[in-house]
Amino acid sequence: RKEVEQDPGPFNVPEGATVAFNCTYSNSASQSFFWYRQDCRKEPKLLMSVYSSGNEDGRFTAQLNRASQYISLLIRDSKLSDSATYLCVVNDTGRRALTFGSGTRLQVQP
Amino acid sequence: ETGVTQSPTHLIKTRGQQVTLRCSSQSGHNTVSWYQQALGQGPQFIFQYYREEENGRGNFPPRFSGLQFPNYSSELNVNALELDDSALYLCASSLVDFSTDTQYFGPGTRLTVL
Numbered sequence: 001r002k003e004v005e006q007d008p009g010p011f012n013v014p015e016g017a018t019v020a021f022n023c024t025y026s027n028s029a030s031q032s033f034f035w036y037r038q039d040c041r042k043e044p045k046l047l048m049s050v051y052s053s054g055n056e057d058g059r060f061t062a063q064l065n066r067a068s069q070y071i072s073l074l075i076r077d078s079k080l081s082d083s084a085t086y087l088c089v090v091n092d093t094g095r096r097a098l099t100f101g102s103g104t105r106l107q108v109q110p
Numbered sequence: 111e112t113g114v115t116q117s118p119t120h121l122i123k124t125r126g127q128q129v130t131l132r133c134s135s136q137s138g139h140n141t142v143s144w145y146q147q148a149l150g151q152g153p154q155f156i157f158q159y160y161r162e163e164e165n166g167r168g169n170f171p172p173r174f175s176g177l178q179f180p181n182y183s184s185e186l187n188v189n190a191l192e193l194d195d196s197a198l199y200l201c202a203s204s205l206v207d208f209s210t211d212t213q214y215f216g217p218g219t220r221l222t223v224l
Contacts, residue, residue: 004152034212043200043215044153087152096166097143098202098213100152 003027006088006101014109017078021104023071023088030099032091033064035073037084038103044087047073078108113137114203114216122222123191131186131219135203141165142184143213144176147198159184188221196223 006023013019025033033050048055050062050071061074071088085103092099113136123129135142141160145153155168159178173189182203188195198220202213 041198041220043217045215046212049212096141096158096160097155097168098145098153099155100145102150102152 001026002101003099004088004090004101006104008102008104010105010107012107012109013078015078015080017108018074018076019078019106020075021073021086021088021106023073023101025069025071025088025090025099027090027092027099028069029092030069030090033062033071034089034091034098035060035062035071036087036089036100038087039084044100047086075106078106080108080110082106083108114201114214116199116201116216116219118219119217120220120222122224124224125191125193127191127223128187128189129191129221131188131199131201131221132183133186133201133203133216134183135201136214139203139205139214140182141204142178142182143202143204144184144186145200145202146170146195147200147218148194149197153200156186191223193223196221 035047036044037047038044050064054063059076063072087103088101115134143158144156147153157167158165162178175187178184198218200218202215204213
């Protein structure tokens, strides 16, 4: 079983749609949680950290459920520029290593 | 831009050769981590260097080795290259802080092994 599992997609949605990505992680010792965005053939870039209380950054909302070991990302009012691969990432502070899911590809269409 | 730089951007090698990849961390960051990203996969942790010492290692064989220098820049060395080593190699820098250690990635080096 992979440490971080994501639906690979692709998710094809029209502009303006709301789309949600889910992710599960297996290591209950994980301490920090993130969503990264990766454009084709580019490096991953931090989109947002994920906190237990849930957090929002503009059109993006992230949720964490530690009991279920589940992380989500909601994107509202999708833009063409949101087309990318979204990587769910967890960090076991003891190991100091980021563990990535394989990513979920989003394609926003006009 | 994160301020993390990597060189070279692209590299082509043949099986059995050795390669050295370089990374300069963001100003003020004392930790460098290296990741390998195969096509269609998420990055996989190779190892991390903190204050010139290896500070954690993923599931990679000993032919993957590294160094960190006093200015916190780093090298990744891979010996006896195999076809499966073809991937995007990413370095990420961070400031070790027990409250947060967000990692910032460089643009990567794309290695092709023929």
